[in-house]
Amino acid sequence: MTRLLPTSTAGSLPKPSWLAEPETLWSPWKLDGAALTEAKEDALRVALCEQQAAGIDIVSDGEQTRQHFVTTFIEHLEGVDFEKRETVTIRNRYEASVPTVVGEVSRQKPVFVEDAKFLRAQTSAPIKWALPGPMTMIDTLYDAHYKSREKLAWEFAVALNEEARELQEAGVDIIQFDEPAFNVFFEEVNDWGMATLERAMEGLTCEKAVHICYGYGIKANTDWKKTLGQEWRQYEEIFPSIRKSSVDLVSLECHNSHVPMDLIELIRGKKVMVGAIDVASNVIEKPEDVAATLREALNFVDADKLYPCTNCGMAPLSRDVARGKLAALVSGAAIVRSELQG
Incomplete structure (x- = not known):
C-alpha cells in the first residue's frame, strides 16, 4: 500500500440471513451443495460492497466462506x-466439543483458493486473506494420534504453507495468520510456536501478517478479560520473538482494551494493524475516538507503518452496527491522515 494509514478489518463481517443465522458466531450454513456455493459468493459480493462503500483500503472476503475461522480449514x-468428538478447554478459557486427530494430517486439495480467485476477480484493491495459525489450530482439536502439540503444529504448518502459496498465486496481497493462542501459551510460542508460524509462511513473497487479539466479544472471553487486571501485558511476552521473525504486519487489539500502547515499541520496524474499533460492543465509535487511538499509537509506530484496523472480527454484530463501525474507522483514519499531511 502506498496510501498513508491504509484501513482494513481484522477478519469477519456479519453474514447475511440467507447464509447463516444473523448475529450468531459460527452459525451452521442454511444451505448446501450448489445453493450454498452461490450463497457464499453472493455474501462475498455483499461483504466487499460494504467495505468499498465505507472506503476500506485493504479488503477481504469478510470470512463469508468460512463457518468457523479454524475448523473450516481443518474440515x-x-x-x-x-x-469422533471430544471435549477440550479452548485457550484455558471455555470448553468445546471438537473433532479428533486420528491419523497423519495432510492437505489433499485447496480449501479457499477458488474463493480467493472469485474475490480477486471482483476488485482491483489489495486483498487480505485470513488463515488459522498452527498453534491456534492445535488448540481447537483433540489429538489422539501425534499426542504432541508441537508435532501436530509442525504438520499443520506444512498444510498451511501449501494453502498460502496457492492463495498468493491466486492474487492475494496479504496473508494473515490468526493466532489468538499466542496470547495464552507464551512459553510454547517462544519455544516452537513462532518457528511453526515461520514454516507456514515459508517461501511467501506477498506480505505476511499475524493477528493476535483477546478474542471475539463472547462471554467466555469478556469474563477472562476481567481477570487480567488494569494492564494487559500479554503482548510483552511474545513481541520480541515476533520482532525477530519474518512477519511483516502485526494485528493488535487496542481500542477499549487495557493493553499499554507503549508495548508496540517492542515491534518497532514492523507494520502494525492497530485495532481502533471495539468488536465486543454494539456502540459505534465516533471518528474522533478512532483518531485518538491512532494518535496514541503513533508515539510508538512510524506513520508509514500504521494500518488502522478493527480489534477482531465482527461476525457476531448486526450488519448495521458493523457498517457504522467500518465508517467510523475510515473517518477516524482520515482525520489523522489529514493531520499528518498538514
Whole structure:
C-alpha cells in the first residue's frame, strides 16, 4: 500500500440471513451443495460492497466462506475425524466439543483458493486473506494420534504453507495468520510456536501478517478479560520473538482494551494493524475516538507503518452496527491522515 494509514478489518463481517443465522458466531450454513456455493459468493459480493462503500483500503472476503475461522480449514484436511468428538478447554478459557486427530494430517486439495480467485476477480484493491495459525489450530482439536502439540503444529504448518502459496498465486496481497493462542501459551510460542508460524509462511513473497487479539466479544472471553487486571501485558511476552521473525504486519487489539500502547515499541520496524474499533460492543465509535487511538499509537509506530484496523472480527454484530463501525474507522483514519499531511 502506498496510501498513508491504509484501513482494513481484522477478519469477519456479519453474514447475511440467507447464509447463516444473523448475529450468531459460527452459525451452521442454511444451505448446501450448489445453493450454498452461490450463497457464499453472493455474501462475498455483499461483504466487499460494504467495505468499498465505507472506503476500506485493504479488503477481504469478510470470512463469508468460512463457518468457523479454524475448523473450516481443518474440515478439508485428511487425518481429522469430525464425527469422533471430544471435549477440550479452548485457550484455558471455555470448553468445546471438537473433532479428533486420528491419523497423519495432510492437505489433499485447496480449501479457499477458488474463493480467493472469485474475490480477486471482483476488485482491483489489495486483498487480505485470513488463515488459522498452527498453534491456534492445535488448540481447537483433540489429538489422539501425534499426542504432541508441537508435532501436530509442525504438520499443520506444512498444510498451511501449501494453502498460502496457492492463495498468493491466486492474487492475494496479504496473508494473515490468526493466532489468538499466542496470547495464552507464551512459553510454547517462544519455544516452537513462532518457528511453526515461520514454516507456514515459508517461501511467501506477498506480505505476511499475524493477528493476535483477546478474542471475539463472547462471554467466555469478556469474563477472562476481567481477570487480567488494569494492564494487559500479554503482548510483552511474545513481541520480541515476533520482532525477530519474518512477519511483516502485526494485528493488535487496542481500542477499549487495557493493553499499554507503549508495548508496540517492542515491534518497532514492523507494520502494525492497530485495532481502533471495539468488536465486543454494539456502540459505534465516533471518528474522533478512532483518531485518538491512532494518535496514541503513533508515539510508538512510524506513520508509514500504521494500518488502522478493527480489534477482531465482527461476525457476531448486526450488519448495521458493523457498517457504522467500518465508517467510523475510515473517518477516524482520515482525520489523522489529514493531520499528518498538514
